[in-house]
Amino acid sequence: MTFTCTDLDEALRSEEPGAFEQARVHAQTCPACRESLAVWAEITAAAPGLRQSWESPDLWPRIHQSLAEESQRRAAQEGQWWRHWQMAAATAGLAAVIAIGLVLRGPAPSPAPAPGPESPGVLKGSEDPQRRLLTERALRAVETSEADYVASIEHLAKVAEPLLEKPGTPVLASYREKLQLLDAAIADCRTEIDRNRFNAHLRRELLSIYQEKQRTLRALLEERG
Amino acid sequence: MKSVARNLLGNASDAEDAVQEAFLKLYRGLAGFKGDAALSSWLYRILVNTCFDMGRRRKRRAENSPAAPEAEAPAFDPPAPGVDPTVGLTIRSSLDRLPPLPRSVFVLYEVEGFKHREIAEILGIAEGTSKHALFSAKKELQARILTSRRWRPES
Numbered sequence: 001m002t003f004t005c006t007d008l009d010e011a012l013r014s015e016e017p018g019a020f021e022q023a024r025v026h027a028q029t030c031p032a033c034r035e036s037l038a039v040w041a042e043i044t045a046a047a048p049g050l051r052q053s054w055e056s057p058d059l060w061p062r063i064h065q066s067l068a069e070e071s072q073r074r075a076a077q078e079g080q081w082w083r084h085w086q087m088a089a090a091t092a093g094l095a096a097v098i099a100i101g102l103v104l105r106g107p108a109p110s111p112a113p114a115p116g117p118e119s120p121g122v123l124k125g126s127e128d129p130q131r132r133l134l135t136e137r138a139l140r141a142v143e144t145s146e147a148d149y150v151a152s153i154e155h156l157a158k159v160a161e162p163l164l165e166k167p168g169t170p171v172l173a174s175y176r177e178k179l180q181l182l183d184a185a186i187a188d189c190r191t192e193i194d195r196n197r198f199n200a201h202l203r204r205e206l207l208s209i210y211q212e213k214q215r216t217l218r219a220l221l222e223e224r225g
Numbered sequence: 226m227k228s229v230a231r232n233l234l235g236n237a238s239d240a241e242d243a244v245q246e247a248f249l250k251l252y253r254g255l256a257g258f259k260g261d262a263a264l265s266s267w268l269y270r271i272l273v274n275t276c277f278d279m280g281r282r283r284k285r286r287a288e289n290s291p292a293a294p295e296a297e298a299p300a301f302d303p304p305a306p307g308v309d310p311t312v313g314l315t316i317r318s319s320l321d322r323l324p325p326l327p328r329s330v331f332v333l334y335e336v337e338g339f340k341h342r343e344i345a346e347i348l349g350i351a352e353g354t355s356k357h358a359l360f361s362a363k364k365e366l367q368a369r370i371l372t373s374r375r376w377r378p379e380s
Binding site for chain 1: 237309313316317335356363371
C-alpha cells in the first residue's frame with residue numbers, strides 16, 4: 001500500500017514504529033508532511049521541559065496537619081476511645097504507603113536531546129544528576145512517615161498489653177501468639193533493612209507486616225468490646 | 226504531583242492547594258478504596274479531578290470579578306539543545322485551551338513520563354482513549370505552532 005499525506009494522521013495516532021517509518025520515508029519527498037513530522041517531534045522534545053519542581057517546605061506539614069485535624073474531627077464525631085489511635089495510625093500509614101509508592105515509581109524521565117524528524121516522538125530517559133539526592137530526601141521522608149506509623153501502632157499495642165499478659169480465653173491466646181510471630185517478622189525485616197536502607201521491597205514488606213499487626217490489634221480490641 | 230497540578234492549573238500556589246486537597250480527599254475516601262488500582266494511581270486521579278474542580282471554581286470567580294487575575298510568569302526548565310524555545314512557550318500558553326482530557330493525558334504522558342497503561346488507570350479510561358486524547362492534544366498544539374511560525378517574520 002502506498003503511503004499518502006492522508007495516512008499521516010493515522011500513523012501519528014497509532015504510535016506504531018512501522019507506521020512512523022512509512023511516514024518518514026514519505027516525508028522525504030513531501031515538504032508539508034516533513035514539516036508536520038518535525039513539529040510533532042519538537043513537541044515531544046520540548047514537553048519534558050515543562051516539568052517543574054520547586055521547594056515548598058511547608059506543604060508536607062500542612063498536609064500532615066490537615067489529615068491530623070480530619071482524624072481528630074472524625075474521632076470526636078464517632079466518640080470511640082480507640083478510634084483516634086486507629087485514625088492516627090491510618091494517617092501515618094497512608095503517608096508511608098504513598099511515600100514508598102512515589103519512591104518506587106522514581107522520578108520521571110529527564111528531557112533527552114531533541115529527536116530529529118527521522119525519529120519523531122521517541123525520547124529516551126537520561127540519568128538525572130540530582131536523582132541520588134532526591135532519593136536520599138525521599139528515603140528520609142519514608143523513614144519519618146514510617147516512624148510515625150510505627151509509633152501509632154506501638155501505642156495501640158500498649159493499650160492492648162493488659163489483655164495479652166494473661167489471656168483469659170483461647171481467642172486472646174491465639175491473638176497473643178499471632179502478635180509474637182508478627183513482632184519476630186518485624187525484627188527480621190528490620191535487620192535486613194539495616195543492611196540496605198534503599199531496598200524498597202523490604203520497606204514495603206515491613207509496612208505490610210505492620211498493617212497486619214494494626215489489623216490484629218484492632219480485632220483484639222474489638223473482641224474485648 | 227506538584228508539577229502535574231501546576232501544569233493543569235498554571236500556578237504554583239493553586240498547585241500546592243490542589244495537592245493538599247487531594248491528600249485530604251484520599252484520606253476521606255480511604256474506606257471506599259477497593260484495591261482495584263494502585264493507591265498512587267487513585268491519588269493521581271483524585272489530584273487531576275481536584276485540579277479541574279479548582280479550575281472551574283477559579284473560572285467562575287474570574288467571571289464574577291471585574292479584575293482579571295494576575296497571570297504567573299511561565300517557569301520551566303531550559304529546552305533541550307536543538308529545541309526551538311518558542312515551542313515550549315507555545316505549548317505552555319496553549320495548555321489551558323485544550324479540553325480537560327487531552328490536556329491531562331498530554332501532561333501525564335509527554336511532560337511527566339507516564340505510560341498509556343498508567344494513565345488509563347489514573348484517569349479511569351481505556352488505553353486506546355488515552356492514545357486518542359494524546360493525539361488530539363498534540364494535533365492541536367501542532368496546529369498552533371505551525372500557525373505561529375507562519376505569522377512569525379523571517380529573522
